[in-house]
Amino acid sequence: MVRIESEQVYIPEGLKHMENFTPVSAIAGGLLIGVAATLMLLVYGRIAGISGILGGILFPLQGETLWRVIFLVGLVAGAAVYPLISATSVQWTAQTGSIGMVIAGLLVGFGTRMGSGCTSGHAICGIARISKRSFAATGVFMVTAVITVYVLRHLSGLVI
Amino acid sequence: MTQMKQFAALSVVFGSGALFGLGLTLSGMINPAKVIGFLDLAGNWDPSLLLVMAGGLAVTFPAFQLILKRGAPILEAKFYLPTRKDLDPRLLGGAVLFGLGWGIAGLCPGPALAALTLLNGQVFLFVAAMVAGMLLHKVLAE
Numbered sequence: 145m146v147r148i149e150s151e152q153v154y155i156p157e158g159l160k161h162m163e164n165f166t167p168v169s170a171i172a173g174g175l176l177i178g179v180a181a182t183l184m185l186l187v188y189g190r191i192a193g194i195s196g197i198l199g200g201i202l203f204p205l206q207g208e209t210l211w212r213v214i215f216l217v218g219l220v221a222g223a224a225v226y227p228l229i230s231a232t233s234v235q236w237t238a239q240t241g242s243i244g245m246v247i248a249g250l251l252v253g254f255g256t257r258m259g260s261g262c263t264s265g266h267a268i269c270g271i272a273r274i275s276k277r278s279f280a281a282t283g284v285f286m287v288t289a290v291i292t293v294y295v296l297r298h299l300s301g302l303v304i
Numbered sequence: 305m306t307q308m309k310q311f312a313a314l315s316v317v318f319g320s321g322a323l324f325g326l327g328l329t330l331s332g333m334i335n336p337a338k339v340i341g342f343l344d345l346a347g348n349w350d351p352s353l354l355l356v357m358a359g360g361l362a363v364t365f366p367a368f369q370l371i372l373k374r375g376a377p378i379l380e381a382k383f384y385l386p387t388r389k390d391l392d393p394r395l396l397g398g399a400v401l402f403g404l405g406w407g408i409a410g411l412c413p414g415p416a417l418a419a420l421t422l423l424n425g426q427v428f429l430f431v432a433a434m435v436a437g438m439l440l441h442k443v444l445a446e
Binding site for chain 1: 340349385432438
């Protein structure tokens, strides 16, 4: 399985401040996600979009629930197995407090249903289908998130 | 679909989910700090998320083009694909709301579900609110 002991990569002098950049694990993880989405379409004909799959469980259609539950159980199982097969521990640092988590969760849940997808469905699968809607949605949520982070962290001093 | 075929298909679905969860964790995208590190262009910028997307698309972009030339998937009768083509206010408005939430917490649906394995109260809070947001949309959309 994938085992990355430490990520000592050459970083050019001018980019030395990017000490958080983890290019090897980022590309390797991205490839795994790409293979996962490809298997799903090739074998089962479905789009591996997480918000659509979760939303589909909340509002079930006949015959469209079991595979969704199995996919999400697999996703959680894959994440659970990672620490057992990797030399590195899983890092997780909250970027907001409890109130921020609730507000963000509501926005992400509501917004992904209203906008028919999230990072996986639009940015990984939709762009690969050359869907105009997915290109537009990806651009809009990326730009909105960048502006949100800028306003919260550099303009307002407001920490939620 | 025969039972055997159904079992094979759902096994692949499980494997796909597991690879997805593994990829999210390996890539570091499970960690809100990595996501905010990417979105914070004016801070200590971390381009990792861009390479996760590039890695994913390096597989899906060519693969999807080839797969969609087939008449049907291997173990299903047809492809289940979105049919809408137009850019409507709901799509763009939804993307704005999602972007706001993503920028506040650094969590999107996949990493949030994968992070449930960390048994962290903050993750449970986010996922509960995310499910509530989806239910709220359902109620308001009707």
